[in-house]
Amino acid sequence: MTGAAGFIGSNLVDRLLNLGHEVVGYDNFSTGSESNLERAASHSAFRLVRADALDLEAVVAAMHGCDTVFHLCANADVRFGPDHPRKDLEQNTIVTFNIVEAMRRSGASRIAFSSTGSIYGEHSVFPTPEDAPFPVQTSLYGASKLAGEGLIQAYAASFGIRGFIFRFVSILGERYSHGHVIDFYRQLRDHPGHLHILGDGHQRKSYLYVQDCISAVLLALDKAPDQPVNIFNLGTDEYCEIKDSAAWICERLGIKPAFTFEGGQRGWIGDSPFIFLDTTRIKSLGWKASLNIRQSVEKTVDFLR
């Protein structure tokens, strides 16, 4: 598992160990943290490799004997993409090439890949299904993940690996470390009387609880039809406005700050004003989210506190 020390990765490591699997965690700790792996570190079925996924030979060596690859490491930041355009290319596209190339060399047979709803760009179809009209990319992050999906699909066609591609909405929950909930939380910790919101607050977004996300990934690996490539949107059957989420956060914290808004439909370049994915496909396998968006936001606030 690449990105094993990250938010989603470390939760997935714990779940897999609980289920009795052996797990090799791979992380360069550029954004992942030791503390996320505290529980796993004491488990005899867990082995940690501290290396960079841009190092193909190190990936090949770490993958020796593995059957299923969970590829979760990424530059997961949309907002600051234009500050360093090469970062998404390297950390998302070229690293994903290294992962599938290492699978070819090592004989690993399946890959589960954390893609993103951002690859739908600013779509016109809502909720957006997996086979929506061919989208146009609006962020370097989305483009780099689209490239990763294409590589996995081409390797599946060319070399017989099986690809499981998951297009996530934003994920919330324990060990969450990046996104609007932590941005708002930090602002309110520093000055509880005032919250500044990027955009006009009416951006409509979808969120999913990390344990629900992990359940969906594992269910798909278990139950998806025997095809070379399986693609699943992962999200809930609802969306919220950013200002609703802000209100829930404040209520959970027991404060009533004044809101100000930066203005504009988007919080930043590449920010999609509306993300709402059609999850019929994953639900048809028997999956259902256990928490709604408000509960996920509250769970995340409780974790951050």
Add this chain to the structure above:
Amino acid sequence: MTGAAGFIGSNLVDRLLNLGHEVVGYDNFSTGSESNLERAASHSAFRLVRADALDLEAVVAAMHGCDTVFHLCANADVRFGPDHPRKDLEQNTIVTFNIVEAMRRSGASRIAFSSTGSIYGEHSVFPTPEDAPFPVQTSLYGASKLAGEGLIQAYAASFGIRGFIFRFVSILGERYSHGHVIDFYRQLRDHPGHLHILGDGHQRKSYLYVQDCISAVLLALDKAPDQPVNIFNLGTDEYCEIKDSAAWICERLGIKPAFTFEGGQRGWIGDSPFIFLDTTRIKSLGWKASLNIRQSVEKTVDFLR
């Protein structure tokens, strides 16, 4: 223009020079040839830069003062992709990153990009329109071009360049150097009594004459609506079976060889059994192909002879 010494690139160089433009040709001559640029080389408005597009600094330097970038260099081979999977990543995806990054640094405003109908994979909608359901990649080549499209789109959204993306069918005509017509021609030159065809010969393919392709590209640059990203399929309103094309080639050469078939729906891994693009969008700008597929095949045979 990257790939200026190649088949399509050199024809486009000549056209642009005839129209009175100044052209900087950029080529590493890995597959391009000096002879393709014989006419251009004597033209005062043409300057040749002999360098590799993986060298970002060289690309930035060459682009100085340019307004429109024609990005045509690529590893254009689908068939042998699985023999060297890194080649498509480097020569198509990473090079395209270098081109748009060089545009950002040099201030060039528009890019025309040679993408491919291969990015539709094995689609189920025919003729396939630009906004067909989100396809799944079936070749390393298609995946690498899809990644290039995504990069251009993300740079358009992030940095204000304008992208013109052309999804070509296979191109035929003068200076053609790669594909089934030359494969068949060489076989028949070496043994005129026998032609061996990969697949079952029923693969349905589309072709376009290089001068029609160039006319479409230039018309789109001139007449497309003022949007950040414009995507156009380029092809004819017809398709042919590979065995029909083989028959036309033989008739043009005045020979009647025996045909044998390798068998199977595909000529090789990643070969799409049916390519037929919807060209309504480019035709709505007033474009029309001057040659049909048979005429393009015959023109190519005459050139090879």
